[in-house]
Amino acid sequence: ANNGIIPDNVGLSGQVGEYVGGRWYGGLYGWTWPHGFYSVGMSALVASSSAALLTGDMGHLDLARNQIDRTFELGSVRDYDESAMTIPEHWVGQRVGLKAAGQTQSFLVPHRHDDNGWFDYQPLAAMYPTALWATSMARHDWDRIERLRIVENYDWNLVVPFRSKEDAGHEPPWVRFLAGANPTYPEQILRESLAMVHWRLDRIRNDRADLAKVNIHHWQQHNPVITEALVQLTLGAPSPVYNGGLLHAPIRHFDAKRRRPGLPEDVAALVTNADEDEITVELINLNPVETREMILQAGGFSEHRFETAHATHSEWSESYPGAPMSSPIAPGVSEAAHRVNGTHVGVRLPPSTRVTIRLRMSRYVNRPTYDLPAMGG
Template sequence: MNEPVVAEIPIGSPPAWAIMQRRLFDVMDEGWWLFRERYCLPDGSLRYAGPVQSRDGADDFYEAFVNWPVLYQLGGADDLIDVSKWHWEGVTRQLTDLGFLVDEFERGYDWFHLGESMIFFYSLCAADPTDEVFRERAYRFAELYLPGSPAANYDPVTRTIRAPHNGAGGPRWGINDEWRTFGANQERMRIFGLPLSGVPGISSWDDLKDPANADLMGAEMIRRLGAGDTAVNLAATTLTANAWLYDHSDRFAAWTLEYLDAWEERAKANGGLLPDNVGPNGIVGELHDGRWYGGKYGWNWPHGVYSVGSAACVAALNGVVLTGDSKRLDFARQLLDHLYERGISGAVDETDMSIRDRWEAELGDDCANPTLLIPNRHSDDGWFDYQPPQLGLPMWLWQASFESSDRDRLSKLRERSGYDWRTVRDFRNKEDAGHEAPWLAYLAGDNPGYPEAMLGVALSQVQRRMDLMAVDTVDPADMNIHHWQRHNPVATEALLQLTTGTPQLLYNGGLLPLRVLYLDADRGRPGLPPDVAALVDTVEPDRTGLQLVNLSATQTRRVIVQAGSFGTDRIDEATVSTATGEYPGPSPAYTSTPPTPGSRTVVVDGNRLEVTMPPGRTIRLDLRLTRNTYRAAHLALA
């Protein structure tokens, strides 16, 4: 690593975004302490005495802490990493006792939910790659899906995962016991409609009021949704990609790419659109009378692109992590383009859709205005369930490639939107995401107030969670298992965007390859040092621009700027801001003459640049990059 560059410019009046950002770190570190006191037992598990379903629910326990390691990696409290591991292990013991886990891994469930629970684990691996216990777990979990594993999840002949529900117990045929008869009393599922097409005598929800029809639907769900492969299983590739990041084992890479290749070929044979099901003999539509749609968490039910599109993007991104080849994104690109081409203009308020509350929060009053709506699902009657596009999916394709075509896709979505992308609304959804539009507008140069506005939203939402905890009187025996995640006071979307130039991760099983990672040189850990704030304002294929501010009046901080959390990019050179002059000037003067700004270019030729931040100083760095120079890896500080 080169000689450190030194920040020279006095900050003068500290920028509001820097003060707000450091405040956000502080209140979240207060918040997670309150959360664990309110909801956790001394062994790290959650206070809970309520019922659990036969298969569903393990993800909700892990989701209570899902972004805590990310906060540590960005600069949260020193002890947060150990606390996060303690909770993971406590919850793992708790779920083992409840019968959900075998040898610390899910006994067998779908990867829509498994992906949600595993992002906590992946974040722990990324935040502390030197932890040998978690490394061993990463290997052991990934082995469950390799050819020849005793778990027998994978069939190398058909290149399929044998069942929609899978895990440490191997293929877990069938469905949840609660759905063995699927009647109209499943009221919470009514908004999603019928689980299957083509069941004789059942064409509407009211037909499920007949007990015989309810039994028939349950039997068909067991037969058609309880066997074979399904597209959401693509999220299992993150298990092997995460293990590969430790030591680049060819075995983990080979399986990841083999399984991804199999689904890419099926998409190509289906006109470029990813099907959602493969039967036991490796044939698309085998259990669904030839339909390419209808699989578990597939195009027909319950979420469509929300599950299939997410799994496709997660797997495609894993392919890029392993190979550096952006062509690995093509089948995810084609999937999204297929939907965008079929988009219509309509108002959210006037359109039937399954997940309305999400858009009411994200779009506010603009729900009354016509905007782009894309089909989310497909049945025998064609595409339906039109909703606004989820921007996180195309956003991550651009992040993975930084190719003009992926940026153009986002620009076209903005042109077709009926709302102002610069508007920052005060909400927080389940994925701790949803503010991609105003952030993209900021990166495009036409939303300059975004950093302060977004940090204000984050502070507001953290305070709301803390207030919810303060008035929470629910007895653990009466809790809904989603209760904890609704009170989790850690919100990382703003910090990810503003400090690292990275969107929130894909919630159903994605890795988090940060555009920029900071390392605290004095404390030997990841994250911004105390008092230091960072703002990434330029994200281009070969360039990252950022500002660092040391708000301390007395302490010098040393921060290492790394190009990517997986270390793939090389910083060729950095243009750094400089200052000359007589600051602070003579003491009898009423003020000092502002220093003269300048810049100089430093050759780096590596993926790290150390910056010394004297008290009350700021620096701007313009990093010129060569992307994908090095293999992605879980990198330690040393």
């Protein structure tokens, strides 16, 4: 219906356009004002991904899939520099990438619609297909990301130092890392994030604005809490969709000793691979003298189930004065596979231990919950 375009308004009777002359566009924060697809696309993602989480039915994602596909079909290659855009500050990565490639031509899609038709051509943010894929992990949703990458006229491996109000925007280099094509991304995005923290702290120290008169953007631009890199690297997930999205992540970490969410002190985690059936995470205990214990959860809301866990030591030192082993690895064994058949798996990390765990999982087989796993004292 409506050529695959979601209407932005509906009357109390259920009739589309009931109060705007029968038009499917014209609602507040809809297709005409102020941002068009930027807002409508997020609404479709939040609604469909939430429904998929609650029901386990990935068919709900068709709402977002169809809108993203239709918007893509309306796009064309245009001169980026000559396109009037209402939110140009959102496209720092594209602008810098095109300049680095010596290009001005890029794939743009119309973001808004009025009585004269489509207008306001801007990039199609990689956030949309990436958030879609992060919910389903399906190959055909990954293909939507690849389709966008192919038509954009710049190198997606490029890590551009910027921070949007969504604390997002680095999806292109991150998905290239997951594809095995951008191996230095973790180091680059961590450096970028740390630099942004220092820059924003400096802005706070030198802030001379009348705080009684500033708007929300002032606080967004001074906020030193930067999470995008940590969410991507440690959870294998993109930032939540800005306008109301949940954090759809394949795994979640818990500190078993302190009995709280998050990584234990001195423990680093890096998700190196994620697909519909399996996730690979590398865990390192950086502490040279103390053991760390943690719990991995299948999904941000225990909605998934781990089937098997295969753990491998990526480093081995016979001269180390202690057994370099970690659950589920038995003493003296460099790797082992175990049947899990549950939502949680415990990991024990002795000092200076590096372990890579490959987790096979069944997705959306459990009712989502905020309940925490049982953790010892």
